[in-house]
Amino acid sequence: MRLLLHSALFEHDIRGLLMAYFPWTKFETEEGTSEDNFVEITFDNEAGMEKDGFLSGVIRARIDGRFREDAFRAEYRDLKFCRNRFKRDFCRMMTEMTGKILPWGTLSGVRPVKIPMEMLENGKTEPEILEYLQDELLISEEKAALSVEIAERERKLMARSCGEDTYSLYLGIPFCPTTCLYCSFTSYPIARYRERTSEYLAALEKEIDFVSRAFQGKRLRTIYFGGGTPTTLEPQEMEQILVSLEQKLDLSELLEWTVEAGRPDSITKEKLEVLRRHPVSRISINPQTFQQKTLDLIGRRHTTEEVEAAYALARSLGFGNINMDLILGLPGETEDDIRATMEKITELSPENVTLHSLAVKRSSRLNLMKEKYQGFRMENSEGIMRMCETALREMGLRPYYLYRQKNMAGNLENTGFAKPGTEGIYNIMTMEECQDIVALGAGAVSRRNFPGGRIERCDNVKDIERYLSGIDEMIRRKEELFA
Ligand code: SF4
Structure with a gap:
């Protein structure tokens, strides 16, 4: 499969997510033939997103003969917010193209419980946390509930230890x-x-x-x-x-x-x-x-x-x-x-x-x-x-x-x-x-x-x-x- 990235922006996240959608797949970084599966990502204003107040770009992909091109645009609040919004759009597109739903949504990191943990520390309620995990990060209802349950249990144990x-x-x-x-x-x-x-x-x-x-x-x-x-x-x-x-x-x-x-x-x-x-x-x-x-x-x-x-x-x-x-x-x-x-x-x-x-x-x-x-x-x-x-x-x-x-x-x-x-x-x-x-x-x-x-x-x-x-x-x- 070809992976054509025109900049290093979010590269680590993109690769992590693609590995989840296409396990055991080797990603080539050069142009291939017109039949090859590929994912191509271009950001239009990466250098000026802070000034412009948004980040925009295009995600193009062909998977098993099906081609799709989606424009991407996210409000710039900070880089983390932009990254989350990009990953959300990217995952929605990949899920529609492959039929595969990732149980942990856009998360590619090793410690998903850290997010509900931080939100609990910042006074967020359980429904607010569950909504964020499911709507923003596309985590399944079951995994969102599991991570909140663990965060609450860990907090008590950490307070003691x-x-x-x-x-x-x-x-x-x-x-x-x-x-x-x-x-x-x-x-x-x-x-x-x-x-x-x-x-x-x-x-x-x-x-x-x-x-x-x-x-x-x-x-x-x-x-x-x-x-x-x-x-x-x-x-x-x-x-x-x-x-x-x-x-x-x-x-x-x-x-x-x-x-x-x-x-x-x-x-x-x-x-x-x-x-x-x-x-x-x-x-x-x-x-x-x-x-x-x-x-x-x-x-x-x-x-x-x-x-x-x-x-x-x-x-x-x-x-x-x-x-x-x-x-x-x-x-x-x-x-x-x-x-x-x-x-x-x-x-x-x-x-x-x-x-x-x-x-x-x-x-x-x-x-x-x-x-x-x-x-x-x-x-x-x-x-x-x-x-x-x-x-x-x-x-x-x-x-x-x-x-x-x-x-x-x-x-x-x-x-x-x-x-x-x-x-x-x-x-x-x-x-x-x-x-x-x-x-x-x-x-x-x-x-x-x-x-x-x-x-x-x-x-x-x-x-x-x-x-x-x-x-x-x-x-x-x-x-x-x-x-
Ligand atoms: S460290 Fe664990 S996994 Fe590795 S060889 Fe020993 S028992 Fe097996």
Whole structure:
């Protein structure tokens, strides 16, 4: 398909929306033959819109033999207003030409809940917010209601968890038993690094020492021990890190301590007992699906029975807040497969379930080997999401955080559901950016919030060798960020 843009104005938004209308499509930027599908956008007075008091242009498109040309004109209040109006006209035209309705309308960003959140803070009522989301941003009635419900819930949780001098801590263990087909996280097979984990932990210890110095007097609210899969470490290695955190940091104001025990093939009784000896309050055991054929296909190399056994073991040891991640749209899965997975989830009844729509990330094996998986259906739909959401609500879980990614199956969203009082607070902290996050380990990204809403980030390198050799430099950069 040809994409002919005569300026860079709104280019990022246009590309994001076109990817939603035409997933898996490659966009060429040169003129093609007269039969090619194309979208062409021209703005007439881009440089003078402020002075003219409006922005005008033309959107031309040919899709599957159907040609259309629409003039565009929006009042200039500010650039954001113009952009929203342009996107609204563009989406209306694309929807009419393709017959495809985007559930999130003109939104191509990752945090749709931010909009109702800001509007609530500015005193807008729920009907006013719903009207804006549906009429201006073309968000479906269902998604608009979902985002407002989550914004209201998040606001209450944030009021309890944020506040002056608070921070959260992330520690990443970038090892997993095997690499999942769709993975884009910093993760390496543990077998390759078994002999190096002590060096890795020594580097993490240096970073923990930095946090104990730099965040003295600040209130640590949540810890997220993720990766990768921290439970790929040996029990004594996990013990070492947990003891270090308890000894070096003030945990007196801690609300939550989550540990990703995501892969059941990394869980043992001894490791769960280590977690129980420390104030870990929430763990994740992630089935992703209860279809064995899918697990085999996506390279998880564990069985559905192992997921159930790990879950039962965790329950028997007294874990009272367990999250389970599911992915909708995995290769080859049908609606019936997903229904069967939800029946199993209902039977197990975890406190938290995070529903993900499969996102095909550029660095994942699924993208790199996409020809191999072309014959597989990889779809999620509003109907499937609705079925899952209904089942979770019937279990007493409520949606509490939501985000979107590029290239998501069905152009939908990821939503965290929880029984009231068990919500993963760290997840809200990362989405709503209301608190500093100091992040340790390879590939971890720290974030500092400055007054006025400015946010600065600082990344640790992803490569293990470079992380180990450059640890002092990475600590120095964090010292600067949080100075
Ligand atoms: S368990 Fe998670 S981090 Fe590990 S390979 Fe799979 S998707 Fe990646």
